[in-house]
Amino acid sequence: MDIRIENLTKIYGEKIVVDLEKMTLEKGKVYGIIGPNGAGKTTMLKIIAGLEDSTKGKILYNGNPLNDLVLKNITYMSQRPYLLRTSVFNNIAYPLKIRKYNRKTIENKVNEIMQELGIFELRYQLATSLSGGESQKVALARALVFDPALLALDEPTANIDPNSIEIIEKAIVRRNREKGITVIIITHNMGQAKRLCNHIIFMDRGKIIESGKADQLILNPEKEETKRFLSLYIER
Numbered sequence: 001m002d003i004r005i006e007n008l009t010k011i012y013g014e015k016i017v018v019d020l021e022k023m024t025l026e027k028g029k030v031y032g033i034i035g036p037n038g039a040g041k042t043t044m045l046k047i048i049a050g051l052e053d054s055t056k057g058k059i060l061y062n063g064n065p066l067n068d069l070v071l072k073n074i075t076y077m078s079q080r081p082y083l084l085r086t087s088v089f090n091n092i093a094y095p096l097k098i099r100k101y102n103r104k105t106i107e108n109k110v111n112e113i114m115q116e117l118g119i120f121e122l123r124y125q126l127a128t129s130l131s132g133g134e135s136q137k138v139a140l141a142r143a144l145v146f147d148p149a150l151l152a153l154d155e156p157t158a159n160i161d162p163n164s165i166e167i168i169e170k171a172i173v174r175r176n177r178e179k180g181i182t183v184i185i186i187t188h189n190m191g192q193a194k195r196l197c198n199h200i201i202f203m204d205r206g207k208i209i210e211s212g213k214a215d216q217l218i219l220n221p222e223k224e225e226t227k228r229f230l231s232l233y234i235e236r
């Protein structure tokens with residue numbers, strides 16, 4: 001799915017939290033959003049994913065405004081995913097059930113993705129009893145199982161061990177390569193941004209300060225603000 005944004009703003013009270021002039025996201029690419037807390041990253045991603053209204057502006061998905069068909073092809077994974085109080089299997093099967101897949105197909109697809117993410121052993125466990133990393137994997141499985149055209153991820157691997165991060169990243173990359181899905185990922189992990197993203201967008205105070213090819217933006221930023229932000233990530 002390709003996305004075009006024009007003059008998008010979101011205002012809470014008196015505060016402009018998102019203020020974008022123009023942004024184009026191409027089909028099949030992976031976009032990283034970086035920036036400090038409160039920059040407007042989550043708000044922007046939720047608006048793009050159709051979960052929140054903008055105050056004004058235009059977004060086109062493959063040339064069309066947001067409609068039910070577009071919404072059906074978008075998946076948003078929140079930083080703290082909300083899992084249903086039922087088994088892991090039922091949580092992952094849910095998006096397929098509401099899309100009326102038959103029972104056999106549901107079983108095959110859910111089993112396959114649980115294997116891929118290393119959570120097959122958890123299939124009968126109550127999803128609300130999982131650890132942080134396990135919950136994130138279940139949430140990602142639920143987000144990917146119906147092959148969305150746009151995957152919007154809000155800090156999907158915050159507070160997760162490196163092994164689980166690797167499993168999650170592999171699943172994201174695989175869907176992007178094999179199915180050509182467009183991915184937007186908010187991250188505070190610059191290594192992850194470099195590993196996954198074609199393109200990085202640096203946001204602060206609701207605006208895009210700088211955007212460019214991943215390697216170039218991270219290793220060789222042009223703007224002073226970007227340099228300052230990235231310098232805070234250098235391990236000492």
Ligand SMILES: Nc1ncnc2c1ncn2[C@@H]1O[C@H](COP(=O)(O)OP(=O)(O)O)[C@@H](O)[C@H]1O
Pocket residue numbers: 012017035036037038039040041042043044
């Ligand atoms: N529902 C809301 N009502 C009022 N202010 C909000 C609301 N949601 C977010 N904000 C404010 O919008 C700004 C951007 O928030 P957010 O998009 O969550 O930033 P980020 O994800 O970059 O940390 C913050 O100052 C936040 O307090």
Ligand SMILES: [Mg+2]
Pocket residue numbers: 041042043154
């Ligand atoms: Mg956020």
